[in-house]
Amino acid sequence: MIMTKELWEGNAAIAEAAICAGVEAFFGYPITPQTEVLEHFSKRLPEEGRVFLQAESEVASINMVYGAACAGARVMTSSSSPGVSLMQEGISYIACSEVPAVVTNIMRGGPGLGNVQPAQGDYFQAVKSAGHGDYHMIALAASSVQEAIDLMVLAFDLADKYRTVVIFIADGAIGQMMEPAEMPPLRPVRPPEERVAWALTGAKGREHNIITSLYLGAENLEQVNLRLQAKLKKIAANEVRWQEYSTEDADFLLVAFGTVGRICQTVVREARAQGMKVGLVRPITLWPFPSARIAELAGRVKGILTVEMNAGQMVEDVRLAVEGACPVRFYGRMGGVIPLPDDILPELDKLDAGVASGREVQS
Amino acid sequence: MTTIEIPADMELVYEYPKSLTEAYMHYCPGCTHGVIHRLVAEVLDELDVREKTIGIAPVGCSVLAYYYFDVDMAEAAHGRAPAMATGLKRVSPDKVVFTYQGDGDLASIGIAEIIYAANRGEMFTTIFVNNAIYGMTGGQMAPTTLPGQKTTSSPTGRDVETAGWPMKVAELLAVLPGSAYITRQAVLDVPGIRRTKKALKLAFQAQLEGLGFSMVEILSTCSTNWHMGPAEALEWAKEHMVPYYPLGDTKVSDGVRALMESK
Incomplete structure (x- = not known):
């Protein structure tokens, strides 16, 4: 078809x-x-x-x-x-x-x-x-x-x-x-x-099936948890998924998911047009999080900017992944405000300036 | 269980229900859950539906009912058994589905789920055990605790001015167009136990005939948390519960009426 x-x-x-x-x-x-x-x-x-x-x-x-x-x-x-x-x-x-x-x-x-x-x-x-x-x-x-x-x-x-x-x-x-x-x-x-x-489906020709989340014994419930x-x-x-844009030679990395991840593709293009080598990791599985890949890239870039439509949530997982290998900055909008490339580009400049001056200390 | 050969000149007239497992029940001495479990199991056996029955256990004293019924069973969150049964039955319309719920589970935290299941005419059967108290958590005031009844959370007796009135579930569900058969029975003496079994059978038959939602409310006791001996508890229930919760059918749809008359 x-x-x-x-x-x-x-x-x-x-x-x-x-x-x-x-x-x-x-x-x-x-x-x-x-x-x-x-x-x-x-x-x-x-x-x-x-x-x-x-x-x-x-x-x-x-x-x-x-x-x-x-x-x-x-x-x-x-x-x-x-x-x-x-x-x-x-x-x-x-x-x-x-x-x-x-x-x-x-x-x-x-x-x-x-x-x-x-x-x-x-x-x-x-x-x-x-x-x-x-x-x-x-x-x-x-x-x-x-x-x-x-x-x-x-x-x-x-x-x-x-x-x-x-x-x-x-x-x-x-x-x-x-x-x-x-x-x-x-x-x-x-x-x-x-x-x-x-x-x-009915206990026909087999023992009865039980589906429960109750395990009264401490050891039993621990076994279930294990x-x-x-x-x-x-x-x-096995199931970590993400997409990357222009990360090969990136000096700075954007991390963003969903709608913001899409907006940040434009940011990558515009930043590069202005001479700033920016790449993007867009997590597709938020759990499990692409921590290993972000950690790897953190060792190669000067700084990371995480952009979200919230007060800074995924940035915590980014920081956990980066483990201090490079500065991680956050930019977010809330209440339904969608951050646009013109909002995000200056944040990249701030990250760059901060890294250059040494002011962008490790979080 | 030991098995014995039936002598040739004898006939088997009574046996352990196939729909019950042989697990020891955890219920307190004098508790009527055991009687009700047995009645449900006998009815499933008599209707020959054990192998296509799926039960939903509640949160409360009968939370472990899935160990005792030898049918496929799931354990619901507190009060949500009717929603689970709805989902289960909708994707398995050829199965027999029941929920087994106590008064806290059904009449308090799960009142929305039971009302909507009944009103949609969901094709499952609810066994509602009303003993006017929260048993598993240690004797707190239930939605069905009687006015003036002392519990650990109504130490001076239920004050209806502040706590509201005991919930009359059989009457409440009877007014909904989707309910086919709603009845209140009691397992407080032998005639009552026999009537309860008859009601349970009719409720499951109504489901098998696709007539709509059926519920058997069963007045029951809690010796432990009522602080009474089992015999005294049965008498107390007759004296105090039955007047507030009158026994009998509160809803018999035309279809169920025809079913009753055909039997």
């Missing part, structure tokens, strides 16, 4: 990509700026004979996801920042129970009710995991509609492969913008009789 590019709105594209990836059920609640995800599913899933349900809350949504995941179905929910906060309890249970699930967060401005403008203030929530206990979600961040499509397919595959929660994050700008993009081929949905062995940590270590070793 010849696939062609079509004009897709980000949110609708996310939903359609999930359908192509074989999602069997969606449970969600309306919230701006991701409501179009839910709307698209409400039309398309019944057309495909699959399950769509508008839940009474995000708390219910994530627990419906948990239930369907226990049955061995490919399942997801979608929300935006305040709604994702409500889901943290369920995400923690899913992480401990080791059932696969995909959550998308089309981030908006916070904290609190904030606003419905694009923001990246939920980096900590996604990457450090805001629910209780020791776990991480695989966190995928898109910077274009096409990448959102590709990462949604990957999200389901990783969730299944590692029996874990994958969070796809984008900001409202990517959710709402329209771009030409190509959908992957429509994968067949896994029939219910082919559901995996651990799933709750198993989870071993799995996370494996994910960290």
